[in-house]
Structure formats: C-alpha cells, structure tokens
Amino acid sequence: GAGVSQSPSNKVTEKGKDVELRCDPISGHTALYWYRQRLGQGLEFLIYFQGNSAPDKSGLPSDRFSAERTGESVSTLTIQRTQQEDSAVYLCASSLASVGGKAFFGQGTRLTVV
Amino acid sequence: AQSVTQLGSHVSVSEGALVLLRCNYSSSVPPYLFWYVQYPNQGLQLLLKYTSAATLVKGINGFEAEFKKSETSFHLTKPSAHMSDAAEYFCAVSSTFGNEKLTFGTGTRLTIIP
Numbered sequence: 001g002a003g004v005s006q007s008p009s010n011k012v013t014e015k016g017k018d019v020e021l022r023c024d025p026i027s028g029h030t031a032l033y034w035y036r037q038r039l040g041q042g043l044e045f046l047i048y049f050q051g052n053s054a055p056d057k058s059g060l061p062s063d064r065f066s067a068e069r070t071g072e073s074v075s076t077l078t079i080q081r082t083q084q085e086d087s088a089v090y091l092c093a094s095s096l097a098s099v100g101g102k103a104f105f106g107q108g109t110r111l112t113v114v
Numbered sequence: 115a116q117s118v119t120q121l122g123s124h125v126s127v128s129e130g131a132l133v134l135l136r137c138n139y140s141s142s143v144p145p146y147l148f149w150y151v152q153y154p155n156q157g158l159q160l161l162l163k164y165t166s167a168a169t170l171v172k173g174i175n176g177f178e179a180e181f182k183k184s185e186t187s188f189h190l191t192k193p194s195a196h197m198s199d200a201a202e203y204f205c206a207v208s209s210t211f212g213n214e215k216l217t218f219g220t221g222t223r224l225t226i227i228p
Contacts, residue, residue: 041221042120045217091157
C-alpha cells in the first residue's frame with residue numbers, strides 16, 4: 001500500500017481480555033517499530049524488527065506484551081489480559097533501513113480498556 | 115547506545131515570536147538526527163533530518179535545526195511562530211553504523227499564544 005496501515009483504528013476492550021493489533025508496513029521496508037503513546041505523553045518504544053534479525057524487545061513493558069513479524073511483512077502486537085494502564089495509542093512505523101532511514105508512521109490504534 | 119533528551123515537555127510562545135525547541139543526544143557513533151511533528155489528531159511526520167551533509171538543516175514549514183557536535187545538540191528553531199505550528203514535536207536519533215533502531219525523545223508540546 002501507499003502508507004503504513006494499522007487496524008483496527010479504535011478498539012475498546014474489557015479488562016482481562018486479549019487484544020491483537022495489526023500493522024501493514026510499506027512494501028519493501030525492512031525495519032518495523034511499535035511505539036505506545038499514552039494520553040498527553042511522549043512516544044514509548046516497545047519493539048523493533050529489522051529484517052530477519054532477532055527483534056529488539058527491550059521496550060516491552062511486561063510479559064503480557066508480545067509481537068510477531070514474518071519476514072518483512074505484517075506485524076501483530078498482542079496484549080494479553082489487558083489492564084486499564086494499557087489504554088493508549090499504539091503506533092507502528094516502518095522504514096527502508098534504520099540507518100538514516102526516514103520512518104513512516106501509521107495513524108495508530110487507539111486502545112481503550114474499560 | 116544512544117538516547118535523546120528534550121528539555122521542556124511544554125513550550126508556549128506568542129504568535130510571531132521565535133520558536134526554540136531543545137534536543138540533546140547521546141551516541142557512541144556519528145548520529146543521524148531527526149525532528150518529527152505530530153499535529154492534533156494526525157500521525158507523526160518527518161519535519162527534517164540531519165545526515166552529515168550540512169550542519170544547518172532546513173525542513174518544512176520554515177523550521178530548521180542546527181547540528182552542533184561540540185554541544186551534542188540538534189535544536190529546532192523557527193523565526194516567527196504561526197498558530198498552525200501548534201503540535202507535538204519529537205527529536206530522534208539513529209546510528210550511522212549498523213541497524214540501530216530509531217530512538218525518540220519524550221516530545222515537546224508547542225502552544226502558540228495569539
């Protein structure tokens with residue numbers, strides 16, 4: 001596609017339920033990032049994929065969070081047993097390469113845990 | 115390892131006044147540096163980037179940033195603020211060597227006073 005696509009755009013879930021967020025990067029982009037942005041706060045790094053290398057998971061806040069990416073295609077971010085503090089906008093970005101590469105962001109998924 | 119510090123989570127300037135948003139970075143290797151902007155209810159977009167070609171970088175909407183190695187800074191400026199500049203601004207750094215991830219600062223929210 002023309003840009004980074006994220007789905008769903010909005011998700012309301014009950015506390016304790018699992019959610020899965022999807023990111024379709026720009027075709028050919030080897031690098032893919034997930035960030036979280038809580039209301040009124042900055043970007044919080046979650047996870048980074050670069051080609052077939054092992055992902056950098058250093059930003060995942062707990063073992064309830066996990067992400068997968070097959071090759072250079074779609075990525076899914078899964079949050080298990082959601083908590084109210086998980087409410088945030090989850091942003092995905094991709095780039096051709098992280099070395100000087102311009103990152104393109106999706107519009108994000110707004111997750112609300114009630 | 116690399117990091118970014120943005121001084122001031124909130125900055126307010128009068129319309130027509132100078133805009134100065136501060137960014138200091140830490141990197142063990144020569145960096146690439148970026149400023150991203152997030153307008154209300156929109157996704158992040160690249161404002162400008164430094165990739166060692168020139169220390170003074172011009173971006174969109176009249177913004178520019180100067181790379182100062184001695185000060186490890188990459189401050190964003192605009193001579194005259196416009197109401198439409200109200201947004202959140204993020205500084206980011208990546209390495210010129212290898213596939214280092216893009217690391218963002220926590221952001222600065224710019225408010226323009228009429």
